[in-house]
Structure formats: structure tokens, C-alpha cells
Amino acid sequence: MDPVTKALDELHRRISGLKGGEVASYIPKLAQADPEDFGIAITSMGGRRYQAGKADIEFTIQSVSKPFVYALALTDLGPDEMLRRVGAEPSGEAFNAISLEPGTGRPANPMVNAGAIATTALVSAADSEARSARILDCLSAFAGRRLGYDEEVCASEAATGDRNRALAYLMRSAGSLSDDPYAVTATYFRQCSVLVTAADLAVMAATLANGGRNPVTGEQVVERGVAVRTLAVMATCGMYDGAGEWLLNVGLPAKSGVSGGLIAVGPGRFGVAVYSPPLDLVGNSVRGVAALTVMSERLSLHLMHAPVHLTATVTDTGHGARSSCVRSAEQTALLNCSSGRIIAVGAQGELEFTETEQLLGAVEGAVPASPGWLVLDLMAVTGIRPGSAAMLAAGLADIARRGHRIVVAAQEPFLAAGDGHPDGHSDWRAFGSRDDAVAWCEDQLLAGEPSAGPPAAGGGS
Numbered sequence: 001m002d003p004v005t006k007a008l009d010e011l012h013r014r015i016s017g018l019k020g021g022e023v024a025s026y027i028p029k030l031a032q033a034d035p036e037d038f039g040i041a042i043t044s045m046g047g048r049r050y051q052a053g054k055a056d057i058e059f060t061i062q063s064v065s066k067p068f069v070y071a072l073a074l075t076d077l078g079p080d081e082m083l084r085r086v087g088a089e090p091s092g093e094a095f096n097a098i099s100l101e102p103g104t105g106r107p108a109n110p111m112v113n114a115g116a117i118a119t120t121a122l123v124s125a126a127d128s129e130a131r132s133a134r135i136l137d138c139l140s141a142f143a144g145r146r147l148g149y150d151e152e153v154c155a156s157e158a159a160t161g162d163r164n165r166a167l168a169y170l171m172r173s174a175g176s177l178s179d180d181p182y183a184v185t186a187t188y189f190r191q192c193s194v195l196v197t198a199a200d201l202a203v204m205a206a207t208l209a210n211g212g213r214n215p216v217t218g219e220q221v222v223e224r225g226v227a228v229r230t231l232a233v234m235a236t237c238g239m240y241d242g243a244g245e246w247l248l249n250v251g252l253p254a255k256s257g258v259s260g261g262l263i264a265v266g267p268g269r270f271g272v273a274v275y276s277p278p279l280d281l282v283g284n285s286v287r288g289v290a291a292l293t294v295m296s297e298r299l300s301l302h303l304m305h306a307p308v309h310l311t312a313t314v315t316d317t318g319h320g321a322r323s324s325c326v327r328s329a330e331q332t333a334l335l336n337c338s339s340g341r342i343i344a345v346g347a348q349g350e351l352e353f354t355e356t357e358q359l360l361g362a363v364e365g366a367v368p369a370s371p372g373w374l375v376l377d378l379m380a381v382t383g384i385r386p387g388s389a390a391m392l393a394a395g396l397a398d399i400a401r402r403g404h405r406i407v408v409a410a411q412e413p414f415l416a417a418g419d420g421h422p423d424g425h426s427d428w429r430a431f432g433s434r435d436d437a438v439a440w441c442e443d444q445l446l447a448g449e450p451s452a453g454p455p456a457a458g459g460g461s
């Protein structure tokens with residue numbers, strides 16, 4: 001057994017003994033769920049799938065559909081119009097509360113019923129049937145397999161769904177819903193009765209974690225920006241009235257539903273799902289919350305944990321950098337006695353704000369007071385964020401203004417992205433290897449070239 005499955009199995013065993021909670025009964029068919037059913041599943045960013053317990057039994061998705069339908073409507077409308085129609089504030093009230101923004105009738109957020117019904121209505125389609133079809137296609141793409149409905153649960157919910165209809169009628173009278181309330185709630189009931197397994201939900205959650213690309217099928221289901229906004233709403237509003245405490249204790253974007261499903265997302269890491277029908281007082285799966293609390297703590301998944309920098313950014317800083325060029329005895333002697341004039345600083349890995357700030361600090365510490373040549377070796381850098389490239393360019397421009405000649409060794413894409421200056425002139429020369437970069441500096445030094453020289457009067461700060 002692989003180590004991830006082993007850990008899941010152990011977690012499953014530990015949590016299965018947990019009793020307490022009530023199976024939802026306001027939809028008669030849901031009350032028939034077996035309170036002992038308990039499955040847990042994880043999908044990694046590499047598309048690998050792990051599970052323990054009953055992760056393959058089907059149940060209706062219920063409110064766990066809400067973030068995915070929100071992502072679909074957000075794709076159709078764009079962020080501004082979406083926010084104008086449905087808010088993004090935790091409601092602080094029960095999932096089926098009749099709470100709309102005074103004045104506009106705008107529902108508080110898309111994770112509770114009023115906002116979810118309004119969101120369903122915002123999915124572009126010619127009629128209700130086409131809208132249901134688009135929603136099912138979307139949920140299926142997130143899951144990576146063709147999903148179907150539980151018609152009995154759908155009928156059971158429709159037969160007892162007057163409160164949801166009341167919400168829809170109220171929104172229509174307030175001007176925040178333009179479609180026929182009866183038809184929209186029918187579509188919403190259909191969306192809630194889509195059948196999934198915990199294993200499916202883990203893939204769906206992993207697709208959000210993976211910037212909208214399903215890591216199992218490779219399909220880009222929604223754009224990265226849509227996935228980010230969806231996760232943000234899940235983080236603040238996804239766990240009914242327990243959303244604040246959940247963020248405090250578990251610290252992951254999540255969504256739960258009345259049938260006992262729960263998804264949580266480790267952005268860039270994995271999607272996890274639990275199925276266990278007994279719910280706590282605010283409507284979240286008791287075992288789901290317990291399992292995710294343990295998992296988050298053990299694996300340090302809480303979003304507010306500062307990222308751990310496992311590798312040092314700066315690999316070396318040194319005076320007297322030398323190339324492999326063969327030099328005459330005279331040249332070698334000259335280079336030896338000018339060893340402080342060519343310095344090299346090497347970096348590795350991804351350059352985000354923290355790493356770039358570290359690198360610039362190291363460069364500052366290494367450049368001598370009198371002008372010389374700085375070789376910045378970025379050959380082992382694997383990525384530079386746009387904001388970091390600008391920061392690096394500004395830092396190097398400052399050093400160039402103080403009279404140093406800057407020579408960068410980097411891989412082609414970074415040279416293309418980073419070589420330049422906001423004013424349009426380049427502050428450094430670029431080479432494809434550290435050796436070539438150092439050799440060029442040596443040639444300059446041996447030819448008696450000054451480094452860039454002191455700044456022109458009035459130039460630089």
C-alpha cells in the first residue's frame with residue numbers, strides 16, 4: 001500500500017468511531033442515508049487518486065454543486081457583473097435564510113441558497129433544459145466522468161422545496177432574479193440531485209486547486225482567474241455558519257452539503273473530499289470536519305502558514321570570479337591583482353518577492369564601493385514572476401547608476417523577459433552561461449576598459 005493511501009486509511013479508521021450528528025431529513029429521501037457510510041478521497045496535482053473507506057458510493061451532490069455552478073456563471077458573466085448580481089459576504093445566517101441586501105435584493109453570497117438559486121439563473125442558456133444540460137456538462141468536466149441524476153431525490157426535493165421557491169419569488173419581486181422562479185428552482189433542484197462519489201468530488205476539488213485544469217483528464221474546465229475567485233468565496237462562505245471557525249481551525253477553501261459531502265482545496269496541492277451523512281448543528285458533516293481538522297494540522301495545510309523556503313535562493317557570492325579562458329601569464333597576473341573588480345552572485349529556483357528581495361540584498365552586500373563588474377548568474381533560476389522581474393530590473397538599474405557594469409547569465413526565456421528597463425534602454429549585457437559572462441568581464445578588464453564609470457552629473461539617485 002502506498003504511503004498516502006496508508007495515511008488516509010489510518011485517518012479513516014481513527015475518525016470512523018466518531019458518532020454524533022444528524023442525517024438531514026428535511027428532504028425525505030435524504031433521511032434514508034446510512035449514517036455509517038464514510039469515505040475519504042484525495043486527488044493530487046499530478047492527477048493521482050487515493051481513497052479510503054466508502055469513497056465509491058454515490059450520493060447527491062447538494063450544495064457542493066454551488067462553487068462549480070458559480071464558476072460556470074462567473075465564466076459567462078465576468079467578475080464585475082457577477083458581483084453586481086450576487087454578493088461575496090458571509091451571510092451569518094442559516095443556508096436557507098431569507099436574507100437579501102436591503103435596497104437591491106442582491107443575495108449575500110453564492111454558497112447559500114438564495115445566492116445559489118440566483119447563480120443558477122445566471123448560467124446562460126436558451127431555456128431551463130439547456131441550462132440543466134450545461135450545468136451537468138460542467139459538473140461532469142470537473143469530475144472527469146459523465147455524471148447522472150438521482151431522480152428520486154430530485155422529486156423528493158421538488159415536493160418539499162417551497163422555501164427555496166419562496167426565496168426565488170422574493171428575489172424576483174426585489175428585482176434580483178429575472179427568470180421564472182418556479183423554473184429556476186426546478187433547475188436548482190436538478191443541480192442538487194446530481195450523483196457523485198467522494199472520489200469524484202476529490203477530482204472536482206483538485207481541478208479548482210489546479211487553476212481550473214482537471215489534473216486527471218488535463219481539460220482546462222474554467223480559467224485560472226475563475227478558479228481563484230471561486231476558491232476565495234469558498235474560503236469565506238463555504239461552510240454555512242461554521243465558515244469562520246472552519247477557516248480558523250482548518251484554513252482551507254471548502255464547501256459542504258446537506259447529504260454529507262464536503263470538499264476542501266489545498267491550492268496548488270490537492271483536492272480532498274469526504275462523505276459521511278451525519279451533520280453538526282450548522283449543517284456540516286461531523287466526520288468530514290473532524291477528518292479535515294486532523295489532516296490540516298498534520299500536514300500543515302492551513303493557508304495562513306507562512307510558506308517554508310526549503311532551498312536557499314542565493315547559491316554563492318564571490319569576488320575574483322574567473323572564467324575557463326586560457327590567459328597568458330601577464331594577463332593572469334593582472335586578473336589576479338584585480339580580483340576584487342569582478343564579482344559573481346548566483347541564484348536558483350523561483351524568484352518571487354521574498355527570493356528577489358533576498359537576492360538583491362546579497363548583491364548589495366557583494367558589490368564593492370568602487371565600480372567593477374557584477375556577474376549575476378541566474379542559470380539555475382526556474383521562474384521569475386512579472387512583479388519580481390520588475391523589482392530585479394529596478395535594483396540592477398540602481399547598481400548600474402553607481403558605476404558598475406552588470407552582466408547577467410540566464411536561460412533564454414528569462415533574458416527575453418527580464419533584459420530591459422522601463423526607459424527602454426538595457427542596464428545589463430546578457431549571456432547564456434556564467435563562464436561566457438565572466439570571460440567577457442575579464443576581456444573588458446584586460447583591455448583596460450573602465451567599468452561603467454561614475455554616474456553622469458544629475459543622473460541617478
Ligand code: GLU
Pocket residue numbers: 062063064095096113157164189192256257258259
Ligand atoms: N438541496 C438543498 C436545498 O437547497 C441544498 C442545500 C444544501 O446542501 O445546503 O435545500
